Amino acid sequence: MSNTVMDTDFYFSGQKSVYKGKVREVYTLENDILVMVATDRLSAFDVVMPRGIPYKGQILNQIATKMMQVTEDIAPNWLLATPDPNVAVGKACEPFKVEMVIRGYMSGHAAREYKTGKRMLCGESMPDGMKENDKFTEPIITPATKAEKGDHDEDISKADILKKGIVSKEDYEVLEKYTRALFQRGTEIAAKQGLILVDTKYEFGKTKDGNIVLIDEIHTPDSSRYFYAEGYAKRQARGEAQKQLSKEFVRQWLISKGFQGLEGQSVPEMNDEYIKSVSERYIELYESIMGEAFVKADVSNIQERIGQNVQEYLNETTFI
Structure with missing residues (x-):
């Protein structure tokens, strides 16, 4: 369960600033370039859970970037490249x-x-x-x-x-x-x-x-x-309840444990078994939505992998 990305601290060439959201971390570089890292953090009821979900960032990034590619004919998007399974690079905007x-x-x-x-x-x-x-x-x-x-x-x-x-x-x-x-x-x-x-x-x-x-x-x-x-x-x-694919199953589990993100409520403990089950559900979501088998990226050293892949892309690319 330890091979997850919960927080990053990169410094890429031309880096100007970093913004850390609930799930994604966005590095702003020169020439209005953004490097968006999808972490394995899990957010529910607008609260970030204390433990990460293995492969969640990769899953979200790969679905999102693929969906942008197949919808760009009806709505332009910010995406330029995906140099790493957890990373999207694009043009900055307001x-x-x-x-x-x-x-x-x-x-x-x-x-x-x-x-x-x-x-x-x-x-x-x-x-x-x-x-x-x-x-x-x-x-x-x-x-x-x-x-x-x-x-x-x-x-x-x-x-x-x-x-x-x-x-x-x-x-x-x-x-x-x-x-x-x-x-x-x-x-x-x-x-x-x-x-x-x-x-x-x-x-x-x-x-x-x-x-x-x-x-x-x-x-x-x-x-x-x-x-x-x-x-x-x-x-x-x-x-009857519908059979669904979303993180609603996480929300319902939290509700059953008395948590809805309200003041005074504590996040219930997510043990290894539950974390593993959530990861497996996310993989199921990927395969059902994308219609293809999920290929797990190397997570032996995720931070190093991301840093190297992004920096190599930046070194090889000229931005105007």
């Missing part, structure tokens, strides 16, 4: 301070809100008479404000985003357009693997020349929820 969450089904956070009696989420209506995991007539966009490490993201409506000037009306319309197009493409990709893309989130930024691009992760089990398509209708009709 991130929008909202996450574009889109939901095709009434699940997860939406279902928890619905059960409290709420019928509006981020200005979008959720009709009476719905059951958990029912499909919405049309996908709804329920944005969230970006949070700093350790703080909860907060729901916000389009009207409030525009009113507060968080995003301009012109830019927000582009974010909406890209979000719906990406979700449609993600839905099609998932269907080919016998999956349903239930909900997901996208993050965007603006380049120095004013272009809006997709950043961070896309269609990963950390940012998305998937159901198995086979048996979905029968399980809904019987009122």
Whole structure:
């Protein structure tokens, strides 16, 4: 369990600064180049768990970069290269301070809100008479404000985003357009693997020349929820839980242990057996989403491997 990346401390050629998020660490270099390292940290309820999950960073990075490559025809993205299984390199931009969450089904956070009696989420209506995991007539966009490490993201409506000037009306319309197009493409990709893309989130930024691009992760089990398509209708009709692919299983385990990230609550202990089971679930997620076998990278010295691979790439590449 010790061969995980929980924290990094690299110094790459031309390095200017480092930002450490909940899961990813971003190194800013000269020429507006970003080196994004996907760690093995696990975040749930916006709280970083004390122990890492083997291969999680590799899994998230490889899904996200592949999904960016197969969606770049409908939404431009920041990605330039993947010099290491845990690393993506791309062009820097100014991130929008909202996450574009889109939901095709009434699940997860939406279902928890619905059960409290709420019928509006981020200005979008959720009709009476719905059951958990029912499909919405049309996908709804329920944005969230970006949070700093350790703080909860907060729901916000389009009207409030525009009113507060968080995003301009012109830019927000582009974010909406890209979000719906990406979700449609993600839905099609998932269907080919016998999956349903239930909900997901996208993050965007603006380049120095004013272009809006997709950043961070896309269609990963950390940012998305998937159901198995086979048996979905029968399980809904019987009122049974859906068989799903996402880190919701971690959230449910934490809830069962009395933890939802609320003040005064303590993170329950994750022993070696549980950590191993979570790693195996992430590998299952990868293989189900990608439709290919997961190839484990060499983890005998992850930090050294990442550092060498990134520096070799930087030495061989000329950025303009």
